[in-house]
Amino acid sequence: MKRLLLGNEALALGARAAGVAVATGYPGTPSTEIMEHFARYPGVRAQWCVNEKVALEVAIGASLGGARTMVTMKHVGLNVAADPFFAAAYTGVNAGLVVLCADDPGMHSSQGEQDNRNYARFAKVPLLEPSDSQECFDMVGVALDISEEFDIPVLLRTTGRVSHAQSVVEVDPALFQPTPKDSVRPRTFIRAPAKYVMLPGNARTRRLQLEERLKRLRQYAETTSLNQTLWQDRRLGVVSGSIAYQYAREAFPTASFLKLGMAYPFPADLVSRFAREVEVLVVVEELDPFLEEQIRSLPALQGMPIHGRDVFPGVGELSTELVAGCAIEHGLLSPTAAPSTTASSQPVTPLPMPPRPPVLCAGCPHRATFYVLGRLHAPAAPAEAGDRGGERQRERVIVTGDIGCYTLGALPPLSAMDTCLCMGASIGTALGMEMAGHKHRVVAVIGDGTFYHSGITGLVEVVTSGAATTIVIMDNGTTAMTGGNPNPGSGITIQGAPAPKVTLESLCRGLGVQDVVVVDAYDTEAIRAQLERSLRTDDPTVVIVRAPCRLQVSGPSEQVAWVDPDECVGCEVCLRAGCPALTRAGDKVEILAALCTACNLCGQICPHDAIHLGPRERTEG
Ligand code: SF4
Ligand code: SF4
Numbered sequence: 357m358k359r360l361l362l363g364n365e366a367l368a369l370g371a372r373a374a375g376v377a378v379a380t381g382y383p384g385t386p387s388t389e390i391m392e393h394f395a396r397y398p399g400v401r402a403q404w405c406v407n408e409k410v411a412l413e414v415a416i417g418a419s420l421g422g423a424r425t426m427v428t429m430k431h432v433g434l435n436v437a438a439d440p441f442f443a444a445a446y447t448g449v450n451a452g453l454v455v456l457c458a459d460d461p462g463m464h465s466s467q468g469e470q471d472n473r474n475y476a477r478f479a480k481v482p483l484l485e486p487s488d489s490q491e492c493f494d495m496v497g498v499a500l501d502i503s504e505e506f507d508i509p510v511l512l513r514t515t516g517r518v519s520h521a522q523s524v525v526e527v528d529p530a531l532f533q534p535t536p537k538d539s540v541r542p543r544t545f546i547r548a549p550a551k552y553v554m555l556p557g558n559a560r561t562r563r564l565q566l567e568e569r570l571k572r573l574r575q576y577a578e579t580t581s582l583n584q585t586l587w588q589d590r591r592l593g594v595v596s597g598s599i600a601y602q603y604a605r606e607a608f609p610t611a612s613f614l615k616l617g618m619a620y621p622f623p624a625d626l627v628s629r630f631a632r633e634v635e636v637l638v639v640v641e642e643l644d645p646f647l648e649e650q651i652r653s654l655p656a657l658q659g660m661p662i663h664g665r666d667v668f669p670g671v672g673e674l675s676t677e678l679v680a681g682c683a684i685e686h687g688l689l690s691p692t693a694a695p696s697t698t699a700s701s702q703p704v705t706p707l708p709m710p711p712r713p714p715v716l717c718a719g720c721p722h723r724a725t726f727y728v729l730g731r732l733h734a735p736a737a738p739a740e741a742g743d744r745g746g747e748r749q750r751e752r753v754i755v756t757g758d759i760g761c762y763t764l765g766a767l768p769p770l771s772a773m774d775t776c777l778c779m780g781a782s783i784g785t786a787l788g789m790e791m792a793g794h795k796h797r798v799v800a801v802i803g804d805g806t807f808y809h810s811g812i813t814g815l816v817e818v819v820t821s822g823a824a825t826t827i828v829i830m831d832n833g834t835t836a837m838t839g840g841n842p843n844p845g846s847g848i849t850i851q852g853a854p855a856p857k858v859t860l861e862s863l864c865r866g867l868g869v870q871d872v873v874v875v876d877a878y879d880t881e882a883i884r885a886q887l888e889r890s891l892r893t894d895d896p897t898v899v900i901v902r903a904p905c906r907l908q909v910s911g912p913s914e915q916v917a918w919v920d921p922d923e924c925v926g927c928e929v930c931l932r933a934g935c936p937a938l939t940r941a942g943d944k945v946e947i948l949a950a951l952c953t954a955c956n957l958c959g960q961i962c963p964h965d966a967i968h969l970g971p972r973e974r975t976e977g
Contacts, residue, residue: 357529363519366489367456367512368393370496371426373531374452377401377542378418380411382809383838384430385465386516387458391428392839395850404841404850407779407809408433412440412455419453419509420552422543424500431459431472432778436810441509442479446562447552448507448569451543452500455481459515461642462673467759467778469671471643476511476620480566482573483620484512484582485598489523491617498582506569506576515642517599517673574621582617583626592688593634595627595647600674604640606695607680611638619647628656638688639664642674663688716764718937719913719953721877721903722830725801726765727933727957728884729755729828730772734797735892753797753891754789758782758811760803761837762830769934773801780810786825787818796891800827804860805835805843812867818896819868826890827898829860830877832905840907864898871895877903880960906953915954916972917947923966930958930967 361369367390371379379402381391395402401418405411408429415427429437434457441455457475460466476483484499486492492514499510550558577583589610596604597616605613614630616623631637631651637660639648648664651657667686668679676695683689716723732753757763757773758781766773775785786800802811807829818825835841842848844858864872871893875882883901890897917937926943937951938958947958949972959967 357527358524359527360522361489361493361525361527362389362522363486363489363492363514364389364458365393366492366525367496367514367519368397369525369527369531370493371454372397372400373493373528374497374500375424376426376454376496376500377423378415378425379403379428380405380414380418380425381428381456382406382408382411382433382436383835383841384408384433384458385838386460386514386519387428387430387433387456388838388841389519390426390456391850392841394426402850404835404843406844408437409440412437412444415453415455416440416444416447416449416509419449419451420447421545422451424451424542426454426456426496428456429458430466431457431470432466432468433457434472434475435470436779438475438479441475441481443554444509445479445481445566446554446559448562449503449509450545452503453509454496454499454503455509455511456496457511457513458519459513459643461515461517464516467776469643471646472511472513473619473646474644476513477646479511480570481508481620482506482510482577482618484510484618486512486514486518486617487598487601487615488518489521489525492518493525493527495582495617502573502576506573508566508569508573513598515599515673570621574623577618577621577623578626580618583623584613584615584617585630586613586615587633588612590633591635592638593630593636594638594640595630595651596640597647598642600640600642600679603674603676603679604638606676607640607683608638608689609695610693616647622647622650624650624654627651628654631657631660631662635661636688637662638667638683640668640674640679643670645670713767714764715767715934715936716761716770717906718935718951719906719955720761721832721901721906721955722762722765723770723933723935723955724878724880724957724960725828725830725883725901726762726770726772727961728880728887729753729765729799729801730770732799732884732887732891735888751797753799754786754794756782756785756789756798756800758800758802758806759837760806760830760835762801762803765801767934769932780806780814782806783811783814783818783825783827786827787814787821787823790823790825791821795824798825799887799891800825802827802829803836804829804831804833804845805841807860808844808858812863815864815867815869815896815898823896824894825896826887827896828887829864829898829900831860831900831902832877832908834905834908836905836907840905860898860900864900869896869898871897872900873897874900874902877901878955878957880957909953912972913952913954914972915969916949916952917954917956917959917967917969918949919945919947920966920968923964925964925966927963930962933957933961
């Protein structure tokens with residue numbers, strides 16, 4: 357049966373087909389949907405974990421316990437999980453363990469690009485790379501087989517285009533039946549301290565065994581059908597993999613190809629044999645010259661014309677047009693031989709689209725806090741020699757921010773965030789600012805999901821440092837940025853079942869913070885008053901600003917805000933809230949009722965009391 361599937365959906369279905377019984381992960385674009393699809397299958401255990409490190413640790417435990425297991429994350433997540441990832445290469449597995457990791461070339465939803473193929477070589481773990489949904493489906497099972505045969509976790513790396521593109525997959529209809537196809541019987545845990553307890557004495561032995569396993573994996577990579585050769589015109593040979601292979605196939609329709617579905621361990625003999633059969637070798641890959649460097653180092657290919665990063669960029673995503681354009685520019689492809697999409701002399705005229713910067717949703721519970729933070733000034737400092745007229749007192753507080761949809765608070769008109777480094781960094785960054793002398797002027801902002809992920813450790817550091825840091829936890833009860841995934845404070849599982857809650861107040865108090873207060877996220881004045889008080893104290897304070905994510909609230913609000921044109925003077929102060937429901941109408945402001953959620957932030961900040969709430973029917977009627 358043929359099905360049109362997203363790459364991520366195919367990965368989930370492939371995992372089910374291969375008998376994966378346990379899946380863990382942390383949501384992160386472009387990997388999130390793998391778990392969301394997998395969690396729907398009956399009879400499986402699926403869980404969002406507090407962060408990627410924990411997710412991998414749980415997954416390793418499940419594998420050792422005898423269940424075929426997968427763990428999912430985005431590229432930067434593997435940085436968080438690097439410690440157990442490297443350790444698992446030593447201990448090995450029991451039942452198969454596959455680490456599904458999605459890179460984000462082009463940084464569509466990430467703070468940076470990184471090429472996680474390097475992690476495979478770094479940790480000495482085999483690497484598989486699907487280039488379409490069929491391969492996503494097939495390779496999960498192959499990865500688990502390799503994992504069990506060679507006693508090692510396997511890194512299965514996709515990119516955003518593979519994860520989020522749909523293509524046809526041939527699947528067994530039985531997979532869609534309510535009873536899972538249990539093709540793999542669970543293994544039992546076998547006590548083996550020398551294998552699983554990485555004390556130095558044991559680790560030294562496992563280190564040597566890892567080299568042995570890699571030697572056998574290298575031989576496997578030379579002959580596996582994951583690596584495929586396509587012989588066409590031998591004047592040009594292309595080595596590629598992942599989505600770059602699809603672009604290259606379209607850009608070089610007549611060339612010969614070596615597609616590496618298993619790129620590590622690197623199949624040196626296979627590549628050498630292929631290269632010797634062609635006149636010019638071209639390596640097409642996104643991001644780092646991972647393949648190219650290994651190919652160039654092959655003794656058999658010294659002196660051979662090899663092109664790669666000298667032709668194609670190593671920043672951002674490739675595309676068929678880009679690959680063909682670069683190849684034409686460097687004389688590797690004649691314009692007439694290029695595919696019609698690139699050979700066309702007709703310039704593509706983009707459709708006129710209004711510029712639309714990303715904004716927090718209408719009624720987002722974070723907006724009022726950012727509105728306040730953007731206008732909050734440091735508390736009065738004792739006068740010092742050289743102060744000119746109390747100038748220091750008017751300085752705006754520094755806001756250290758974090759990763760989540762609330763990072764949009766950095767953009768105009770809110771412009772209320774000064775730093776944002778990586779998951780969980782805001783609290784540590786604020787502490788560092790204080791250590792540099794900015795005491796009483798710094799507020800750390802972090803979402804509830806990010807706090808559970810890795811903000812907790814920053815707070816521990818604040819407490820043990822005896823610092824006066826002010827921390828705002830924006831608690832909307834979900835991990836909103838990746839699609840509203842539950843976190844430890846949501847009280848719900850990935851399958852929608854009730855779950856115990858870890859309450860932020862208890863957690864923060866348990867970590868040693870005495871001053872923990874909860875404020876309504878829509879009460880602008882309460883937020884301001886609390887922050888001003890917190891900034892004056894000499895103890896760490898946690899201000900939990902709480903209201904559910906607007907996207908988790910079902911249905912339109914009963915009320916809606918409206919602007920009285922007789923009272924509105926057109927000062928546009930309300931537009932500083934940055935709500936997409938507010939719009940200019942001539943020399944006044946108007947509210948788009950269809951978007952408005954009646955959060956009343958604009959009503960609170962209008963200096964002329966021109967904004968009122970009323971029943972939705974009456975306003976719309
Ligand atoms: S803040 Fe009030 S008076 Fe000013 S433009 Fe908005 S609705 Fe009109
Ligand atoms: S009440 Fe004002 S700020 Fe809130 S959603 Fe409606 S228009 Fe936007």
